Amino acid sequence: MAEVWHIFKREFKAYFVSPVAYIVITVFLLVTGWFFFSPFFLQGQATLRAFFGMLPYVLSFVVPAVTMKLFAEELHSGSYELLMTLPVNLGQVLAAKLAAASAFVAIMLAPTVIYAVSVSLVGDLDWGAAAGGYMGALLLGAAYAAVGLFASALTKSQIVAFIIAAAVCFVLTLLDAMLFFLPDTVMGVAGYLSAGAHFDNIAKGVVDSRDILYFLSVAFVSLYGAYLVLCEKQ
Amino acid sequence: MMIQVNQLTRYYGELCAVNGISLKIEKGEIVGLLGPNGAGKTTTLRMLTGFLRPTSGDITVNGLSIHTHMPAIKRLMGYLPEAAPVYGDMLVYDYLVYVADVRGIRREEQGDRISRVAGMCGLQPVMHQPVAELSKGFRQRVGLAHAMIHDPEILVLDEPTSGLDPNQIVEIRDIIRQAGKEKTIIFSTHILSEAEATCDRIVIIDKGRIVADQATGELIAEAGGDRSLFVSLAGADPETAKAGLAGVKGIRDVQVQPSDPSDPSGVVRLKLICAPDPDPRRVIYAHIRQTDWDLLEFYGETRGLEHIFRKLTTEA
Numbered sequence: 001m002a003e004v005w006h007i008f009k010r011e012f013k014a015y016f017v018s019p020v021a022y023i024v025i026t027v028f029l030l031v032t033g034w035f036f037f038s039p040f041f042l043q044g045q046a047t048l049r050a051f052f053g054m055l056p057y058v059l060s061f062v063v064p065a066v067t068m069k070l071f072a073e074e075l076h077s078g079s080y081e082l083l084m085t086l087p088v089n090l091g092q093v094l095a096a097k098l099a100a101a102s103a104f105v106a107i108m109l110a111p112t113v114i115y116a117v118s119v120s121l122v123g124d125l126d127w128g129a130a131a132g133g134y135m136g137a138l139l140l141g142a143a144y145a146a147v148g149l150f151a152s153a154l155t156k157s158q159i160v161a162f163i164i165a166a167a168v169c170f171v172l173t174l175l176d177a178m179l180f181f182l183p184d185t186v187m188g189v190a191g192y193l194s195a196g197a198h199f200d201n202i203a204k205g206v207v208d209s210r211d212i213l214y215f216l217s218v219a220f221v222s223l224y225g226a227y228l229v230l231c232e233k234q
Numbered sequence: 235m236m237i238q239v240n241q242l243t244r245y246y247g248e249l250c251a252v253n254g255i256s257l258k259i260e261k262g263e264i265v266g267l268l269g270p271n272g273a274g275k276t277t278t279l280r281m282l283t284g285f286l287r288p289t290s291g292d293i294t295v296n297g298l299s300i301h302t303h304m305p306a307i308k309r310l311m312g313y314l315p316e317a318a319p320v321y322g323d324m325l326v327y328d329y330l331v332y333v334a335d336v337r338g339i340r341r342e343e344q345g346d347r348i349s350r351v352a353g354m355c356g357l358q359p360v361m362h363q364p365v366a367e368l369s370k371g372f373r374q375r376v377g378l379a380h381a382m383i384h385d386p387e388i389l390v391l392d393e394p395t396s397g398l399d400p401n402q403i404v405e406i407r408d409i410i411r412q413a414g415k416e417k418t419i420i421f422s423t424h425i426l427s428e429a430e431a432t433c434d435r436i437v438i439i440d441k442g443r444i445v446a447d448q449a450t451g452e453l454i455a456e457a458g459g460d461r462s463l464f465v466s467l468a469g470a471d472p473e474t475a476k477a478g479l480a481g482v483k484g485i486r487d488v489q490v491q492p493s494d495p496s497d498p499s500g501v502v503r504l505k506l507i508c509a510p511d512p513d514p515r516r517v518i519y520a521h522i523r524q525t526d527w528d529l530l531e532f533y534g535e536t537r538g539l540e541h542i543f544r545k546l547t548t549e550a
Contacts, residue, residue: 006335078319
């Protein structure tokens with residue numbers, strides 16, 4: 001357990017020594033801030049619905065940028081060999097890296113609490129729904145981070161890792177909007193697989209164990225995939 | 235006994251990188267793993283350190299098998315992979331603290347350990363620089379410090395001096411020799427003089443198999459085969475000298491060496507290929523004394539590791 005904590009600390013700090021972290025956070029805040037506030041006063045409703053509505057789309061591109069280096073860079077530079085010959089196992093490394101990426105997503109989301117506060121100043125904000133939204137955002141962020149981790153384990157190239165992860169996350173986000181194109185037989189399954197639909201439920205303030213279970217399953221399946229891919233390298 | 239390698243085999247897909255290697259390494263030995271590029275040295279070391287799993291075969295360290303006790307074995311070992319791929323974005327000091335943390339060294343002991351390995355590896359001047367900005371020699375030393383921070387019983391070093399300049403090579407070699415006083419060291423290299431100078435024992439690997447495994451001295455002594463002697467003569471005609479010496483007992487072949495163009499005195503230089511037994515030198519000297527040639531030089535070539543290496547690793 002101590003090993004996980006130390007690797008987590010290293011990974012988390014590593015985000016902030018390169019400018020990438022600051023660029024990602026800035027871009028994220030600019031994009032979400034603009035898309036949230038530009039229609040906000042036209043709409044005339046004191047709610048964060050618009051913010052949480054677009055969050056899955058934004059996160060499906062931002063989170064892969066956060067996770068793309070986690071394994072790809074280590075595999076490229078060879079530092080993976082040093083890491084794996086320390087007395088740690090793959091499970092600990094995966095847990096630490098996922099925790100670091102999720103923590104980064106949390107840090108990135110933290111400034112958006114200002115949106116909630118500003119909305120509550122001009123109207124009557126439903127804090128329950130907002131709290132649900134943030135919880136959903138963290139779960140979604142962690143699930144996407146796990147997908148990103150899997151993509152990063154597949155390749156030595158960070159760009160390739162980013163593209164794979166962004167594609168998978170984007171499809172997961174969009175799936176419920178594309179059900180129309182799918183045959184009836186797979187519609188139900190596809191609907192269940194859609195991250196967007198599960199996130200919308202939580203963002204409304206309805207915390208259903210099925211939605212939580214969904215995000216945890218996505219994270220688990222991706223992590224297990226990464227585990228198998230990295231085992232194969234041994 | 236420390237390390238026992240049993241029928242170790244590793245395939246990469248269809249390619250067999252290591253083919254049934256067996257080895258015993260005693261506590262305190264310094265073993266040099268030699269072989270041409272692609273012989274399977276790195277693969278063997280990676281299996282020993284737990285980075286790769288063998289396709290078949292086993293390694294035991296102090297009786298613990300890598301299949302069942304890898305975490306315990308990793309604690310006994312310090313490993314420096316080739317090119318020391320240390321995280322570039324960290325400061326040297328931070329990196330050593332990180333390794334000490336993950337290795338489970340208690341905070342109170344860390345200061346002590348870090349200053350000791352930093353002293354041993356000469357890292358003090360760069361402790362607060364990012365690894366990415368270090369020269370190759372310093373990066374290699376950070377790698378060595380990484381490997382030695384927990385004071386392991388076994389040090390595994392993969393080509394620790396490759397890519398360094400001659401001064402850095404000497405420095406790294408000194409660090410290895412100093413560490414070798416109390417540790418078991420296994421290192422791979424393709425610099426033969428390095429193995430000869432540092433190792434108690436040399437294992438030569440070719441195409442995934444062990445082709446030689448002997449104490450360094452024995453291996454060189456057993457080089458066997460023909461030996462070469464060189465003579466330089468003044469006042470002799472090359473052809474006569476060649477014909478004359480060719481008749482001496484024990485000499486199998488005489489080759490006239492190209493003469494030094496900057497030396498106009500007409501010195502004839504000959505290479506004599508002789509049978510090793512009996513010692514041919516007395517007979518040759520006696521022969522030259524009977525002539526009116528002046529003997530300027532007479533020396534033998536030690537059949538070094540290079541010869542054995544070439545012989546063992548180029549035979550089909």
